[in-house]
Amino acid sequence: MVTKVLCVAEKPSIAKAVANHLAGGQVQTRNVQGNPYVKNYEFSYNFPTWGQCSVTMTSVLGHLTSHEFDPQYKSWRSCDPSALFEARIDTIVEDDKKPVAENIKRQAAYNKVLYIWTDCDREGENIGTEIRSVATQGNQSFRQPGNTVRARFSNIERAHIINAARSPVQLDEAQSNAVSARIELDLRIGASFTRNLTMSLQPMLQQRSGEDRSQVISYGSCQFPTLGFVVERYIRVRNFVPETLWGIKVMHEKDRIKVNFNWARGHLFDRMAVIILFERCLTAKTARVTKVQTKPTSKWKPLPLTTVELQKCGSRFLRLDSQRVMQVAEQLYQKGWISYPRTETDQFDRGMDLRALVQKQTQGGPWTQFAQDLMNGGFSQPRSGRNNDKAHPPIHPVNFVVPASLSQEEQRVHEFVVRRFLACCSQDARGSKTEISILYGSEIFNTSGLVVLEQNYLDVYPYDKWTSSQDLPDFREGEVFEPTEARMNEGQTSPPGYLTEPELIALMDANGIGTDATMAEHIAKIKDRDYVQTRPRARQQRQQGEEEEYEPAEAAEPDAGAGRGRGRGRARARGGRGGGAGRGGGATTGVQEFIPTTLGVALVEGYENMGFETSLTKPFLRKEMELRMKAICEGRKTKAEVVHESIEQYRDVYIRTQQRLDSLRAVTGTLVGTPGQNGILVSGTE
């Protein structure tokens, strides 16, 4: 008796790939009524668990269901926004997803086992439970634990998929609940605050700006802190007061080499102090060498690649903003070229056969020779970082692909992933560093020289720079000399730059807001909502001795075929923003920096003014929410507890905001709206 198994993946491309791997090519494809993208693939497969099976593999298109308030709360005027903290939430299937849901229900009736193949992260677990609940409507028996199972996989490579297929596990209810909690919180808090803010501020804004702007001032518990970082940096730059500083420079020429010595104190902000110290140097006349030390040094090869790191590097080296990088990485994953791009893990499991992966890269591409050298004995176990999300390995190439068969942007990202992986598997770069210290008067001065002896990983990873300095002449400890030149110099402090995307990502990560999966979305949202704008950073003057940064080989072209985005988060079918073609971002020269609009500044300032307890623009409220999500995943808290706790925190803030609404209006009003002003803060000439 042949068992019938229904497999459901998260996206059509995954369904197709898995079906073909398992069926060995013997697949029958059927269309699905009402949707051109989703297909049902039919084939036979022998699962160890159930024996010979007749399999139907299909997919959904991201989240199957979405959540909305009970219709009586739909209109903004229907209730006080704070009622949304408790209002009933309905789970519905939106019109465009109805055919997909129907397909699942129908197929469910014919099958005995439901096998979930959604991506293995929290959102995936949640989508898995959505699929299960829809499928159960067509077949009650899926409710029983043994009849619904789940596949654990990190990439779409054939052997890996087959392995995964043969060892199903259970759906992780805890992770799914964490996502449900987040969805509910984002809905309640987002909606109530958005309505409240908009209704409170809109009339005044409209009056001020004179336009008929029915602008929604939207609130998101993660977007506001993200905006907060941008605004705070902006204000820091604006308020910056430059100060004069003084230093002492010593230069000595020996063996026809000019050696510059750096003052151990760096520089001081008191002119008198420096003059006095400088005079003592001159009085001493001679300097004595106190330390000559030559020792081996190395530049460590990079850590295995995580999502946050990919986004930062994407911004810095690949000229792709974080959202675009993730979209491209997602495409590469779906096509089976790289592993799952959403991971926090920066250590490779000891049992993983990394050599086999290196072997695959010897087949072609500009790194062929390097990969071959690794196979011929140069291979070295990658470094291990401190993070392991236990779900996925670090991002790595899974198969070989001819670069020319990928789009321009895919090539750039793919190349980065391959080079990074190969660099991880090679040796640290080695060199020899000489450090010399002298005592001149009462002051210590230092200089150093570097000789790079072995490039090693640097040969395949051009994104890091390490070059030999000039040769140093010989100095002996105890040697005394009269410096060729000693003088005092003066300089000035300069303001920091506006926040760049890699910096913003690093700040979000360091402050615990946004998971690797969502950071790029939050950044995209604050651009979307007109709270910030981006512009290329002006080329800054290079300081002496500063290394040139890596530049990508060709200028990029925007990629037209962006394909379906992930559509996660709120699960509403957006009209597709499409790649990086949005405002200000995308593939242009120079790293992008963020400038808040007047509205963005007004909101942050307004909230800052209301006091410490209400600050929605500080990360800690969101950070605490994220920690509570984690607690649900680890079984330490229930969804109900977390929703309750977070709602109470935000309700508190809501009440305080209400009490000080006038203060918020006052600040917003002052900052926004000289009639006709659009909200652009910084003109192009600044």
Added chain:
Amino acid sequence: MATSSPDEVSAPIQVYLTSKGTPPSPDWLQSFLPTIKLNTPIIALQKTALFRILATDLTTSLDKSSLVLLPATATTPAFKEQTIRGPLTVQVLDIEDIGHSRWSQVESIEAQERGETTKGREVIRVVPDEEADAAINTTQPASPGPHKLLLQDAAGTKIYAMELSSINGLNMQMTIGTKIVLRDVLVARGMLLLEGRTVQMLGGKVEVWEKKWREERKGRLTQGARG
């Protein structure tokens, strides 16, 4: 235990305070004696006296005649260098961190005021970033100092001093009015150059000055930054 008379205790107290570098003026001693219980052990009285005197303004509480004072040559920039043997007792009127820009210190204070350093509410603003230019643009001071002080001796003469090397206990948490004893200390162009071996921290403070100093610090730094 028999109760001592004021005269009996005043001598040992005076000797003790003098040995510490803070010989009391007769006036101060007179004002101190009525405040103590004469049947307390003498050692405890001595300690109390030291504690109290360290909390006073040196220019009023010490006996100038039995103290080493700053020579006039010390405060003139004309003199390139000289050594003061001491022991020279001084009090701290002001302290600055001259290794970091005033503006960066203002920003630190403002971050604190916004609550960003409160436990559980910390906001990290600077992330170690490979491409960031190290020294000039950081706001969070890597290591504090060196520090520049404004000192005053018992005669009221003021002089600047600078740490040549880091001295234990000499930092921005130090209280205004702290007493220090200096020995064999260098003076160059009117500025004392302090090192660990020349400095002995006695401690103490003047409450009123300390409070005022802390309150005005941000304003002073801001003004100093603006030049």
